[in-house]
Amino acid sequence: MRRRVLVAMSGGVDSSVAAATLVERGYDVIGATMKLFCYGDEVPDRPCCSLDSIDDARRVCERIGVPHYVLNLESAFGRDVIDDFVHEYAAGRTPIPCVRCNTFTKFRDLLRKADALECEFIATGHYARVVNGELHRGSDPAKDQSYFLWGIGREVVRRMLLPVGELTKPETRRLARAMGLPAVAEKPESQDICFVPDGDHTKVLARHLGADAPALSRGSFVTSDGRVVGEHHGYARFTVGQRRGLPGGHAEPMYVVEIRPATREVVIGPRHELLGSGVVARGMNWLVDDPPAVGDAVQVQVRHHAPPAAAEIVRLDDDTIELALDEPVSAITPGQSLVLYDGDRVLGGGLIEVSRRELRVVGGRT
Amino acid sequence: MPQPIYLDHAATTPVRPEVLQAMEPFYGSRFGNPSSTHRWGREARAALDEARERVARCLGASPDEICFTSGGTEGDNFAILGTFHALRDRGRRAVVTTPIEHKAILAAVHHAAHEGAEERILAVDRDGLVDRASFDALVRDDVAVCSVMWVNNEIGVMQPVPELAATAKGRGVVFHTDAVQAFGKVAIDAGSTPFDILTLSGHKIGAPKGIGAMYVRRGTPCEPLLHGGSQNRGLRPGTENVAAAVGLARAAELAVEERETEMRRLGELRDRLEAALLERIPDAVVHARGAPRAPHVLNISVPGTDSESLLMALDLAGVACSSGSACQSGNVDPSHVLTAIGVPHQLAVAAVRMSLGSLTTPESVERVAELFPALITKARRLAAAAS
Numbered sequence: 001m002r003r004r005v006l007v008a009m010s011g012g013v014d015s016s017v018a019a020a021t022l023v024e025r026g027y028d029v030i031g032a033t034m035k036l037f038c039y040g041d042e043v044p045d046r047p048c049c050s051l052d053s054i055d056d057a058r059r060v061c062e063r064i065g066v067p068h069y070v071l072n073l074e075s076a077f078g079r080d081v082i083d084d085f086v087h088e089y090a091a092g093r094t095p096i097p098c099v100r101c102n103t104f105t106k107f108r109d110l111l112r113k114a115d116a117l118e119c120e121f122i123a124t125g126h127y128a129r130v131v132n133g134e135l136h137r138g139s140d141p142a143k144d145q146s147y148f149l150w151g152i153g154r155e156v157v158r159r160m161l162l163p164v165g166e167l168t169k170p171e172t173r174r175l176a177r178a179m180g181l182p183a184v185a186e187k188p189e190s191q192d193i194c195f196v197p198d199g200d201h202t203k204v205l206a207r208h209l210g211a212d213a214p215a216l217s218r219g220s221f222v223t224s225d226g227r228v229v230g231e232h233h234g235y236a237r238f239t240v241g242q243r244r245g246l247p248g249g250h251a252e253p254m255y256v257v258e259i260r261p262a263t264r265e266v267v268i269g270p271r272h273e274l275l276g277s278g279v280v281a282r283g284m285n286w287l288v289d290d291p292p293a294v295g296d297a298v299q300v301q302v303r304h305h306a307p308p309a310a311a312e313i314v315r316l317d318d319d320t321i322e323l324a325l326d327e328p329v330s331a332i333t334p335g336q337s338l339v340l341y342d343g344d345r346v347l348g349g350g351l352i353e354v355s356r357r358e359l360r361v362v363g364g365r366t
Numbered sequence: 367m368p369q370p371i372y373l374d375h376a377a378t379t380p381v382r383p384e385v386l387q388a389m390e391p392f393y394g395s396r397f398g399n400p401s402s403t404h405r406w407g408r409e410a411r412a413a414l415d416e417a418r419e420r421v422a423r424c425l426g427a428s429p430d431e432i433c434f435t436s437g438g439t440e441g442d443n444f445a446i447l448g449t450f451h452a453l454r455d456r457g458r459r460a461v462v463t464t465p466i467e468h469k470a471i472l473a474a475v476h477h478a479a480h481e482g483a484e485e486r487i488l489a490v491d492r493d494g495l496v497d498r499a500s501f502d503a504l505v506r507d508d509v510a511v512c513s514v515m516w517v518n519n520e521i522g523v524m525q526p527v528p529e530l531a532a533t534a535k536g537r538g539v540v541f542h543t544d545a546v547q548a549f550g551k552v553a554i555d556a557g558s559t560p561f562d563i564l565t566l567s568g569h570k571i572g573a574p575k576g577i578g579a580m581y582v583r584r585g586t587p588c589e590p591l592l593h594g595g596s597q598n599r600g601l602r603p604g605t606e607n608v609a610a611a612v613g614l615a616r617a618a619e620l621a622v623e624e625r626e627t628e629m630r631r632l633g634e635l636r637d638r639l640e641a642a643l644l645e646r647i648p649d650a651v652v653h654a655r656g657a658p659r660a661p662h663v664l665n666i667s668v669p670g671t672d673s674e675s676l677l678m679a680l681d682l683a684g685v686a687c688s689s690g691s692a693c694q695s696g697n698v699d700p701s702h703v704l705t706a707i708g709v710p711h712q713l714a715v716a717a718v719r720m721s722l723g724s725l726t727t728p729e730s731v732e733r734v735a736e737l738f739p740a741l742i743t744k745a746r747r748l749a750a751a752a753s
Contacts, residue, residue, distance in 0.1 A: 030682070069678050115748050116675035117682060 002028040005121040005161055006114040008106055009033050009068070011056030014125025014164050016184045017172050020064050021163040022123055024179075030117060031061040031068040034110060036077040036101075037195045060181055073109050080104040082195060086208040089201065090215045092261035093335025094239040096148065096304075097193055103151030103285075111156060121161045128346075129165035133158045135287050135346040140168035147304045150339045150349025154287050205236055219264030221247055224257065224273055235259050238266050240355075241274055241331030255331070275328035278356030279311075281338035282320050286348035292340070298323070299341040302332050302352060308341055321350055370684040371730045375570075375723025376519050376547060376663060377688055381613070382572035382724070388616040389574075392609035400606055401597065410608045417608075417615035424618040425564070426555035427581050433598040434611050437578035438546040440591075441565030442470035444580060444602070445542035446511060448588035449563070450478045453510035453540070456587075460484040462504050462512040465706035466494050466520075468544060471513050472702075483510070493657035494523035494707045501530060511540040511563075516548035520703040520719055521654035522663030524552060531561045540586055546570055546578075550621030551629060551660045562586045566618075568610065572724065573617035577610035632722045633661030635731045639720065640664050642735035647742055651713055653704060664720045665704075667713040671745045676718055679741050685734055688719045 007019040009031045022029050033054045054070055061068035081100045088095035106124060114122045127138030128146040135157050138144040152160075164172050176185035192199045206216060215236035220228045230247030232238070237245065242256045246268055255274055258267035279302060292298055294316050299308035300323060309329050315322035321338070332355035339349035392413065398406030400414045415429070422429045435441050450461055461475050461483045479485040486509070489500035496514060505512050512534045516527050527543050534541035542563040545554060550571050554564070563586060568577040582588065582601065595603035621628075643666060644650055653665040667673075673689040680687050689701065704714040720734070 030678075067678075067681065069674075071674060112748070112752055113675055113678075115752075116745055117678055118744075 002026060003121065004028040004030065004117070004119045005123050006030050006032055006110070006117060006119040007123040008110055008125075009057040009060065010125070010190075011053030011060070011184065011187075012125065012190060013172055013176050013181075013184045013187050014127070016057070016060040016125070016181050017167075017176050017179065018123050018125045018161075018163045019060065019066065020179045020181060021175070022161060023064050023066060025163075027121070027161075029064070029066040030119065031057060031066055032071050032110065032113065033057040033068070034071050034073045034077075034105065036073055036105065037082065038074065056184060056187075060184060063181060064179075071110065071113055073105055076109050077101070077105050082204070082208070085193075085201075086205055088335050089205055089236040090209060090213065090261070091335075092215075092235055092259035094333050095335045096337055097195070098148045099151055099337055102149050107152040107156045107160075111159070121159050122156075123161040123163065125164050126162050127165055127167075127169075128162050129344075130157055130160050130162060131345075135160075136165075137341070137344040137346070138162075138165045140171075143169050145304075146341075146346050147301055147337060147339050147349075150287065150337060150346060151283075151285050152287075154285075154289075157287060202234065202237055214264055215261070217264065219266065221268055222265050224267055224269050229268065232266050235261060235264055235266050240333040259334075271330070273357075274330045276325070276330075276332040276355030276357060277328045278314070278322065278324050279329075279332050279338055280320065280322045280353045280356065281350030282353045284319060284321050284348060284350040287346050288348065291348060292342075298347065299343075300325075301339045301341065302329055303336050320353075322356075368684060368733070370686065371734060372686050372725045373720045373722065373730070373734060374686045374688050375725070376719065376721035378569045378575065379572050379723055380725070381569075381574050382617060382620065384620060385573055385613045385616045389609040389613040392612060396608075398608075400608060401595075413612055414606055414608050417611040420615035421566075421579050421611075421618050424554075424615075424622045425581050426557040428584070430599065431556070431581055431583060433580045433582055433601045434606055434614070435565075435578040435580055435602055436576055437569070438468065438544065438565055438567035439470040440602075441563075441567070441578055441580045442468065442513075442542075442544055443474045444588070444591055445513060445544075445563045445565060446471060446474035446478055447481075448591055448601075449511040449540045449542070449586070450481070450483050451589040452587040454482065458508055458510040458539075460486055460504075460506075460509045462486045462488060462509050462539075464488045464490055464496055464514055466490055466518055466523075466703040467513065467515050468519060468546070469702075471515070471544060475513075484508075488514075490707055491657075492708050493654045494518055494521055494703070495657050496525055496530065501533065505534050505537055505539055507537050507539075509534075509537070509539045511542055513542040513544065515544040516554075517545070517551055517660040518654070518663075518703065519547045520663075520701055520717075521665045521707070522547075522659040522661075523654040524548070524658045524660055527561065528559045531559055535560045535562075540588075547660060547663075549618070550625055551662065553625070556581055556583065563588070566614075568614040568617060571617045571621045573614040574610050577607055577614045579614060628724075629661050632726065635726055635728065636661055636664050636722055638728075639722075639731045639735055640666075643738060646735070646739035650742075651709075653707070653709065653717065662722045664722075666718055666720070667704075667709070667716040668742050669713060669716065670749050671716045671742060673715060673717050675745060676716070676741060679745070680718070680738070683737055683741070685737060688721070689717055 005027045009015045058068045081097050085095050085097045126145045127143040129136040137146045173185050216234035221230040238256045252270040254268045257269040257273045300311045310326040311323040314324050336352050338352050340347040398410035400411040418429045418432045422432045461478050486504045489497035531541040540562045543561050544565045546567040562583045564581040566579045569575040597603050651667045700714040
């Protein structure tokens, strides 16, 4: 009896090659495209998640000879991903909706569909690997997507198949052509967030919160010593480390160093004010059976594509972790993910709560 | 895997061998354009005229009242928009329909509203039957067209079209009925039932996709949607699909000939399937069960399941069903029909429509009666484990 796998297919090259590869390896493949939000008039055609993408995924499935289904996960996605995205921005943070989509939509809700279809495995086109039941970085450092996968259940990892995790992107495209999937082989990379029509997340916020919400209303630019140096049109337009849209007239280049939703202030400062020597994260999820403990040295990543930084765990409980960084790291941003690595192994991760400029007394709260 | 079971005849049916055979010459030597004056044209014209007469006979109509179309969607759009366009400057600007129509009607009504029509939606009861008081109240002398589907494609409810059409006629209102699911299931006679426009689709009765017909009673005010020629008396210009029209005529004749025996056969099979499922899944809900229903539709919801997963599981087990009307993206949303008849959300998202037809045998019904409850048990076990 062939082993059955549900492949989440976006219509893009990565998941298409994943599905085709699994067919070649002899799996009983079922393709599924998730419909995650409403394709209203206000959302023009998108490279990902659009009806066109559903059609592309279906064409690939027809080509490789497997059934294809469209799964409606709109209401769950709206609740778990879009609402959280809006809430996080309103709280002055910078969320990564893809992390929550992986945690809740793909590897929880879609997994339930897989269960209903008696699928032993679930597969995606992520650039990450499963090695001995543990999650590892993808082989291609330029494409590694393990950073976005820290939130999934540990028991789910053993059921994941990530066929393109062993490949580089050019190899994936080459395979797509070789497998007779030229239409998806040349598709452009989707860069933006699928439910943000034109890269302008403030439109989504305005739709959910109202255009006059505090996060989108006027506030002050201040420096860290409290001087008001200008006015902005909503703190949700900013993220820590951002340079674009800041008032000029400073001796050094200025960056957003903090967002204060309570007073609607956006704090700006020179580059050195971005540096953090410690970080606190919440909602920790461990992906290994032997998670590290206080005093252990680990490698951490505070954003996608950042080089791993050496750190020591200084505080740890069921939910929260605090790390001291060996070298200061720039632009540690609340709402982004903190992911802990041991080489290629993903140990776990959490949501960045705050960056510490100087390491304070262990157990202290800001 | 054992032989797959097709239980989705309300979505489409296979072309019958007799139909294919009847069409074949028109894909070969008899390829002419019926509008041409030469021998090839005459030959095609003769076949088309004959097809029109045969379809007319099946409906108790005159040949000049039959107009060939591309199918149900076109007929429905024509009935609403063509009539509204003809009557909007004559003091009739309202369009009346039910909330359980096919999207072809609902979207056309919506479009008419964009063009200035007043949209009126009839109340229906929990089985989908049109509420008579609502009908009396809404179908007034300011109405251009009233459209009520004879047999509902999702739940099978049969409306009292003869009575409704008579009431509408008394108020000078054009009455349209979408008979796409009704044809071959109920007796249709334009001579005794005063509907003005009726829509038919070929592929629901063993003719190919892409052909349909409208009955348009003589004198009914309506304007064409397409322009460009005098075919179909100018009502639907464009070179006629001769082969498919011949196929439709053959399929319609067969459906009328076999109607009584086939309906008895399907009714028995449906009732047997329904009884078996209700016995094995006591809390299952069969929709429109309290109303007169066409014998080929069984729409069932099992609490605590979802149709999306069930349909996939059924498909993987070789059984083809549907959650309602098939949609372009293959996407499954809660049915507007079930929502309109007041089915709670949790049941609406669990609905599975089984529709019987020519391919349905006692053996296939028996197997589904075994398989479906087994899948339900499995789905419920998973749902319990997940919560």
